[in-house]
Amino acid sequence: MFSFFKKDKSAADPAVSQPEAPATEEAPKLGWAARLKQGLTKTRQQFTKQLAGLFGGGQIDEDLYEELETVLLTADMGVDATQTLLKTVRDRATLRELKDPRALKQELQEALTELVLPLERPLDISTHHPYVIMMVGVNGAGKTTSIGKLTHYFQSQGKSVLLAAGDTFRAAAREQLMAWGERNGVTVIAQDGGDPAAVAFDAINAAKARNIDVVLVDTAGRLPTQLHLMEEIKKVKRVVTKAEGSAPHEVLLVLDANTGQNAVAQVKAFDDALGVTGLILTKLDGTAKGGVIAAIARSRPVPLRFIGVGEQRDDLRPFVAADFINALFDDE
Structure with missing residues (x-):
């Protein structure tokens, strides 16, 4: 059995050698929000590029929903989550009588937030x-x-x-x-x-x-x-x-x-x-x-x-x- 100890009252054992203090890291230059965005670059670039083409114009129809399904699956959201999101977006588009595909992006963002919110339990x-x-x-x-x-x-x-x-x-x-x-x-x-x-x-x-x-x-x-x-x-x-x-x-x-x-x-x-x-x-x-x-x-x-x-x-x-x-x- 062997252990490392930090120098505090909980580990005051003179028989065990003390480690050197860890090297000081350079303070992060970006805040957490910026680092989170930076860290999600690969996912976001693929996802938003496809969404931009999808919601850039045209009309809300079955072809658009089929393409949206492909985008969600490509982002690795899985079949069940994709179907749930599609239904939510469809229902809201119908309820709010949306005509412009660009409005669907906000609906999708809100639906995704609601879907993953139950995972947020610190x-x-x-x-x-x-x-x-x-x-x-x-x-x-x-x-x-x-x-x-x-x-x-x-x-x-x-x-x-x-x-x-x-x-x-x-x-x-x-x-x-x-x-x-x-x-x-x-x-x-x-x-x-x-x-x-x-x-x-x-x-x-x-x-x-x-x-x-x-x-x-x-x-x-x-x-x-x-x-x-x-x-x-x-x-x-x-x-x-x-x-x-x-x-x-x-x-x-x-x-x-x-x-x-x-x-x-x-x-x-x-x-x-x-x-x-x-x-x-x-x-x-x-x-x-x-x-x-x-x-x-x-x-x-x-x-x-x-x-x-x-x-x-x-x-x-x-x-x-x-x-x-x-x-x-x-x-x-």
């Missing part, structure tokens, strides 16, 4: 102490990086954080988490191999002893079809509950936006197996498939706690439906 960590969060997802989704960014987010709110390196199957994952722990100046509970459930158990007990606010438990990445591995992560959850009766207080599924509709399948599979309470959608800056948020909202509306649009530590922020949709449609 994470409240004030209900338990320590607040235990299990992080799950497939390999490559950005799970460990998201843990590092979440640590920074909670620290910015004045909360103390402890990390559990529960991905004992991949040595690189443990080392990566330790790097994030050192960078943020927080404790990382880890083992050389061993049982991931035991790491989680030790981390929760350590958090209690040190009066830590938030515990982030990393887990091994796995595909939802790997049933034996899914059983192992269920064991981790049971042991977490054994360590703290009300925990885990949150099971966060990390999704890579680049996977598009496959992300919807992951939500369903992990939710069925573990009872997912929240989502993190990463790498929105690297894909044109940001419309998958609409697909998730329609098929399995698990709260979207955070979205990631960049590489900086503070590029992971709470999901706000109106901000996201405005950034998607703002083509100026």
